[in-house]
Amino acid sequence: MRKSYFWLLFCSLMLVPSLAEAKVRVVATLPTLASIVREVGGDDVEVTSLAYPTQDAHFVDARPHLILQLNKADMLVVNGSELEIGWLPVLLTGARNPRIQPGSLGHLDGSTLVPLKEIPHHKVDRSQGDIHPGGNPHYLTDPRNGGKVALGVAAKLGAIDPANRGDYLKRAKTLDQKASMLADRERKRFLSIPAARRHVVTYHQSWIYFMEWLSLEEIGTIEPKPGIPPAPAHVSGLLTHMRKVHTDAILQEAYYSSRIGKLLSEKAGVPLVVLPGGADFERGQSYQDYMEVLTSKIFAAITEAKP
Numbered sequence: 338m339r340k341s342y343f344w345l346l347f348c349s350l351m352l353v354p355s356l357a358e359a360k361v362r363v364v365a366t367l368p369t370l371a372s373i374v375r376e377v378g379g380d381d382v383e384v385t386s387l388a389y390p391t392q393d394a395h396f397v398d399a400r401p402h403l404i405l406q407l408n409k410a411d412m413l414v415v416n417g418s419e420l421e422i423g424w425l426p427v428l429l430t431g432a433r434n435p436r437i438q439p440g441s442l443g444h445l446d447g448s449t450l451v452p453l454k455e456i457p458h459h460k461v462d463r464s465q466g467d468i469h470p471g472g473n474p475h476y477l478t479d480p481r482n483g484g485k486v487a488l489g490v491a492a493k494l495g496a497i498d499p500a501n502r503g504d505y506l507k508r509a510k511t512l513d514q515k516a517s518m519l520a521d522r523e524r525k526r527f528l529s530i531p532a533a534r535r536h537v538v539t540y541h542q543s544w545i546y547f548m549e550w551l552s553l554e555e556i557g558t559i560e561p562k563p564g565i566p567p568a569p570a571h572v573s574g575l576l577t578h579m580r581k582v583h584t585d586a587i588l589q590e591a592y593y594s595s596r597i598g599k600l601l602s603e604k605a606g607v608p609l610v611v612l613p614g615g616a617d618f619e620r621g622q623s624y625q626d627y628m629e630v631l632t633s634k635i636f637a638a639i640t641e642a643k644p
């Protein structure tokens with residue numbers, strides 16, 4: 338009896354570290370990507386996000402503790418399309434981790450999995466300030482793209498950890514189906530809004546995937562070009578245009594200053610909708626729940642406003 342007890346204890350002690358080690362360590366650049374990875378990976382992965390939803394993912398501070406996360410990672414999931422170009426390369430160099438460098442097995446670029454929009458016909462010079470030179474990187478605001486990324490994450494996790502390949506694929510298919518159902522349901526709901534009341538102004542050019550999915554029409558942006566701060570002449574021109582064509586909502590992420598959004602909101606009598614800049618990964622929010630927050634806030638703002 339005593340002998341078997343010690344044997345059991347010995348076995349369980351051996352088992353605990355081996356199970357812990359078996360988890361695939363994944364780092365995602367964005368919290369929304371981290372939420373997708375968590376759902377696909379389940380208990381077989383450990384996920385962290387480099388950026389918070391309260392940070393503009395174009396400009397994240399390349400802090401040393403982020404290098405440490407990358408140094409230990411088995412897999413890195415990036416948004417791509419140059420979204421992280423201002424801060425990720427320096428972190429990757431510092432991390433000295435060959436497993437996750439571009440081109441290696443543990444590197445996944447989500448932008449290669451989705452149809453990108455606004456790919457310029459001619460080469461855009463980044464020095465002119467446009468921070469979307471390779472196409473619009475904000476594709477995760479369409480849930481059908483989130484589903485595609487989930488399937489890509491499952492394929493990559495399956496290559497790194499073949500023993501759990503079936504589980505990854507099953508969970509990714511579930512996420513993809515849920516995202517697709519949400520996409521259909523919300524599209525029907527937004528189409529119930531009269532076409533003349535679907536005019537939207539955004540702060541940054543980050544809502545084009547969302548707007549095309551839900552048949553909203555962008556009539557202007559507060560930034561004249563992605564990444565360029567608005568000058569007074571641009572803001573007054575935008576206000577004149579908003580009054581002329583009628584506007585139903587102003588959308589902006591919470592990490593931008595709301596000063597100009599509030600000004601335009603007051604002058605044009607249009608609701609300003611301040612939205613989270615990503616899934617609240619650290620508090621357990623799923624990709625689907627994040628999408629529900631976006632759609633419900635925007636739908637309510639448009640339909641509850643005075644026509």
Ligand SMILES: [Zn+2]
Pocket residue numbers: 395468469474475541542543563
């Ligand atoms: Zn952008």
